[in-house]
Amino acid sequence: MNSEFNELLNKWEDNKKEIELSTKSLNVLYDKIQKKEKENYLFYYGTITILLITLIVISLFFYYVAPVKETLSRIGVFLMISGLIFRILIEIISINKARQINNIDKTLKTIESTINFHKFRKTIHTVVAPIIIALYTIGFYSITPEFSIYIKFWNLVLINVSYVIIGIILFLVIRKGVKREMQKLKDIIALKNDIIE
Amino acid sequence: MKKSSTVLFETIYHKHKPMVLQMCLGFVKGDNDIANDLLQEIFISVWNNLDKFKGASTYKTWIYRITVNTCLQHIKKKKKERTFPISKMENITAIAKNENVTNPNIQRLYTAFGQLKKIDRLIIMMVLENQDYDNISEIIGIKPTNVRVKIHRIKKRLEIILKNSNNE
Numbered sequence: 001m002n003s004e005f006n007e008l009l010n011k012w013e014d015n016k017k018e019i020e021l022s023t024k025s026l027n028v029l030y031d032k033i034q035k036k037e038k039e040n041y042l043f044y045y046g047t048i049t050i051l052l053i054t055l056i057v058i059s060l061f062f063y064y065v066a067p068v069k070e071t072l073s074r075i076g077v078f079l080m081i082s083g084l085i086f087r088i089l090i091e092i093i094s095i096n097k098a099r100q101i102n103n104i105d106k107t108l109k110t111i112e113s114t115i116n117f118h119k120f121r122k123t124i125h126t127v128v129a130p131i132i133i134a135l136y137t138i139g140f141y142s143i144t145p146e147f148s149i150y151i152k153f154w155n156l157v158l159i160n161v162s163y164v165i166i167g168i169i170l171f172l173v174i175r176k177g178v179k180r181e182m183q184k185l186k187d188i189i190a191l192k193n194d195i196i197e
Numbered sequence: 198m199k200k201s202s203t204v205l206f207e208t209i210y211h212k213h214k215p216m217v218l219q220m221c222l223g224f225v226k227g228d229n230d231i232a233n234d235l236l237q238e239i240f241i242s243v244w245n246n247l248d249k250f251k252g253a254s255t256y257k258t259w260i261y262r263i264t265v266n267t268c269l270q271h272i273k274k275k276k277k278e279r280t281f282p283i284s285k286m287e288n289i290t291a292i293a294k295n296e297n298v299t300n301p302n303i304q305r306l307y308t309a310f311g312q313l314k315k316i317d318r319l320i321i322m323m324v325l326e327n328q329d330y331d332n333i334s335e336i337i338g339i340k341p342t343n344v345r346v347k348i349h350r351i352k353k354r355l356e357i358i359l360k361n362s363n364n365e
Contacts, residue, residue, distance in 0.1 A: 106338030
């Protein structure tokens with residue numbers, strides 16, 4: 001086995017000599033580093049920014065454009081806004097967990113952090129997201145009675161039907177997300193087992 | 198980043214790039230495009246974490262750790278999904294031509310590595326890079342005795358794979 005292994009070693013060393021350096025590739029790398037920094041920034045703050053803008057727009061809408069008066073409607077607005085705030089908090093926690101995955105740690109530790117992250121994502125998809133959608137939906141239908149006084153019947157039907165369609169799309173998106181997270185988790189756990197076996 | 202860090206980064210890059218690229222090639226069964234993607238990801242990680250290097254190990258061990266972690270976390274992209282701006286294509290084609298000259302022998306070796314488990318591919322390549330049990334243990338995070346057992350198993354498995362490929 002030793003002589004065969006030495007042969008491997010020679011092949012390995014010979015090939016390494018063939019891999020030449022190129023200054024061009026370093027320039028490409030610097031471009032890529034800049035691009036990656038932008039991508040990371042978008043990854044970390046993009047979703048939070050979108051959610052914050054949505055929160056501000058909805059809050060302003062209910063404060064200036066359609067200030068609801070009935071208690072049921074106010075509870076509805078509260079549920080919709082709290083659902084969004086909850087979603088933003090979850091996103092911040094998720095980003096922190098993603099940041100804990102550090103490539104400079106020992107492999108086993110990195111894998112454990114990755115498992116924790118994906119377990120958290122799975123919980124978001126299976127528990128948190130449905131709760132937020134439920135809160136939002138209850139809130140939405142709680143303000144509908146008061147809205148029906150000011151909005152034409154068919155417009156109201158249109159709003160409600162489109163909400164159901166959006167709900168179905170969200171359901172499909174969440175289901176896809178759960179499947180993806182489950183597969184990733186399965187792969188990473190298998191990898192961890194390969195390491196510790 | 199400071200100029201001194203840039204100089205350090207470029208020194209590290211030039212010194213360790215052949216080793217990293219070869220490990221990436223071995224990990225992805227000799228696929229030049231994916232290996233180059235991985236190489237870039239690894240050095241982006243090196244760049245981003247350079248100020249976190251505490252000197253507890255050598256730069257080489259530190260880079261191995263980043264290489265192993267990046268390879269294991271790499272999500273295989275479909276070639277057709279990868280798009281490059283036209284301006285970058287020339288450079289990338291030049292790199293591919295210049296840097297990844299692989300002979301049939303080494304391609305056979307990469308193919309053989311491809312039949313090992315992902316972590317085993319990386320461990321055996323570290324052995325080929327003359328890393329000792331303690332170093333590999335430090336990189337992976339398992340005991341040196343476990344590393345020794347693993348290496349023994351991997352060598353045996355690799356021997357069988359190479360013998361079979363010889364017979365084909």
